[in-house]
Amino acid sequence: MIKRGLPTRRVQSFSEVLNKVNEIVGRVKREGDLALMELTYELDKVKLESLILDEEVIEARSGLLPREVRSSIDLIWEQLTSFHELIKPPSLGGGNRNVEYGILWRPLDRVGIYVPGGKRSYPSTLMMAGIPAVIAGVGEIYVATPVKGDLDPATAYISKKLKVKRIYPVGGAQAIAALAYGTETVQRVDKIVGPGNVYVQAAKFIVSGDVGIDGIEGPTELVVIADETADPKSVALDLMAQGEHGNSSLLVLISNSDEVLEKVSGLLQGDNEFYLVKANTLDEAVEMANGIAPEHLSLYTSRARELLPKVRNAGAVTLGKTPPALIDYSAGPDHILPTNGWARFRGGVTVYDFLKAISYVNAVDADKELAESARTLAEYEGFSIHGRSIGVRYE
Numbered sequence: 001m002i003k004r005g006l007p008t009r010r011v012q013s014f015s016e017v018l019n020k021v022n023e024i025v026g027r028v029k030r031e032g033d034l035a036l037m038e039l040t041y042e043l044d045k046v047k048l049e050s051l052i053l054d055e056e057v058i059e060a061r062s063g064l065l066p067r068e069v070r071s072s073i074d075l076i077w078e079q080l081t082s083f084h085e086l087i088k089p090p091s092l093g094g095g096n097r098n099v100e101y102g103i104l105w106r107p108l109d110r111v112g113i114y115v116p117g118g119k120r121s122y123p124s125t126l127m128m129a130g131i132p133a134v135i136a137g138v139g140e141i142y143v144a145t146p147v148k149g150d151l152d153p154a155t156a157y158i159s160k161k162l163k164v165k166r167i168y169p170v171g172g173a174q175a176i177a178a179l180a181y182g183t184e185t186v187q188r189v190d191k192i193v194g195p196g197n198v199y200v201q202a203a204k205f206i207v208s209g210d211v212g213i214d215g216i217e218g219p220t221e222l223v224v225i226a227d228e229t230a231d232p233k234s235v236a237l238d239l240m241a242q243g244e245h246g247n248s249s250l251l252v253l254i255s256n257s258d259e260v261l262e263k264v265s266g267l268l269q270g271d272n273e274f275y276l277v278k279a280n281t282l283d284e285a286v287e288m289a290n291g292i293a294p295e296h297l298s299l300y301t302s303r304a305r306e307l308l309p310k311v312r313n314a315g316a317v318t319l320g321k322t323p324p325a326l327i328d329y330s331a332g333p334d335h336i337l338p339t340n341g342w343a344r345f346r347g348g349v350t351v352y353d354f355l356k357a358i359s360y361v362n363a364v365d366a367d368k369e370l371a372e373s374a375r376t377l378a379e380y381e382g383f384s385i386h387g388r389s390i391g392v393r394y395e
């Protein structure tokens with residue numbers, strides 16, 4: 001369905017389902033494995049025999065992966081690794097006023113990766129979360145994913161490459177609750193990473209007081225800014241591609257060319273909502289996109305490089321005719337990207353999501369003036385013992 005003008009809201013937001021998801025999370029917290037079994041039956045119509053996938057089954061499923069898909073995964077593995085290795089931060093140390101200080105980047109001990117699997121299978125997502133986790137040096141990786149029938153062979157193959165500890169064949173909010181609080185069978189983790197539908201993201205939001213989360217990565221979003229140099233067929237394909245994720249995808253085309261808008265409008269098919277918007281200039285188009293803060297932004301214009309510095313809010317940007325779907329699979333940067341406006345304050349998943357910065361200080365020989373300034377400010381705040389604890393050492 002074509003709509004004219006800017007969208008005023010997301011097609012579906014996690015905040016609309018918080019009440020329902022709260023109940024699911026509470027049930028898993030109270031009843032553990034039993035709730036997981038029952039909810040998987042109620043919501044997914046799957047009768048689980050076990051909450052852990054057997055290693056022999058994973059091995060056997062992995063063996064079924066066609067050779068060319070395995071080779072593609074191996075090639076993509078190297079490309080994603082090269083990106084996350086490039087941006088992995090070094091531990092840094094320095095000093096001032098005889099204070100030695102620095103930062104140690106430490107990997108998380110245990111991470112849970114949610115791999116969506118409601119409508120489609122997402123082995124690519126397992127790589128997008130797992131590779132930066134491995135590069136960061138995460139101790140243990142656990143995976144939760146809804147499994148209808150048998151495990152996807154590509155998911156099995158990638159899990160083996162990542163040395164995943166366990167795969168739990170559970171999806172939805174119940175999987176997130178289990179990873180957050182643990183059950184008799186499911187290991188509680190330090191952080192949950194991964195995209196999913198609004199139920200999955202609502203659950204991540206609810207448990208985020210008790211476990212780390214990577215943000216909100218819900219239904220896919222794409223804004224394309226196209227000028228008269230853009231190929232209407234490619235633009236239509238880019239929009240329909242992200243529509244493949246489901247009817248909740250947010251799909252917007254902004255153009256300064258009436259001709260591009262009309263041609264793309266004539267090519268769009270399927271039952272997604274497509275928003276078509278006229279901008280007077282490309283700069284105005286970028287401002288509109290900044291207001292939306294989309295997950296994916298495509299600058300399909302001959303001025304892409306010039307416009308890039310004006311982009312303030314977007315999860316990932318593709319330049320010129322680069323297809324956004326290349327980020328989804330093999331370009332290098334992650335496809336786990338913020339949605340629902342969260343691109344205003346965070347970017348996509350990177351190796352940083354699996355690291356924490358621990359700062360350290362060695363001030364045994366600190367400059368007296370510096371110590372004195374701390375003592376003065378502590379006393380000003382009324383924290384006299386803080387002041388004395390400093391003063392007694394540097395007199």
Ligand SMILES: NC(=O)c1ccc[n+]([C@@H]2O[C@H](COP(=O)([O-])OP(=O)(O)OC[C@H]3O[C@@H](n4cnc5c(N)ncnc54)[C@H](O)[C@@H]3O)[C@@H](O)[C@H]2O)c1
Pocket residue numbers: 043044115116117118119120122125146170171172173195196197198199200216217218219220245246248249295335336337338339
């Ligand atoms: N932003 C990103 O980085 C990114 C990346 C990949 C995919 N995605 C998005 O992930 C989503 C995947 O969604 P999906 O549904 O295919 O798989 P999913 O695994 O996210 O969700 C499936 C689970 O949802 C639960 N569920 C379904 N209907 C429910 C209901 N009415 N009440 C309670 N629970 C319910 C079920 O338990 C099911 O197991 C898509 O919207 C896609 O756009 C986003």
Ligand SMILES: N[C@H](CO)Cc1c[nH]c[nH+]1
Pocket residue numbers: 122124125220221242295328335336337
């Ligand atoms: N477009 C999704 C991120 O929004 C990622 C994805 C995975 N597979 C296909 N696409």
Ligand SMILES: [Zn+2]
Pocket residue numbers: 220241242245325328
């Ligand atoms: Zn996609």
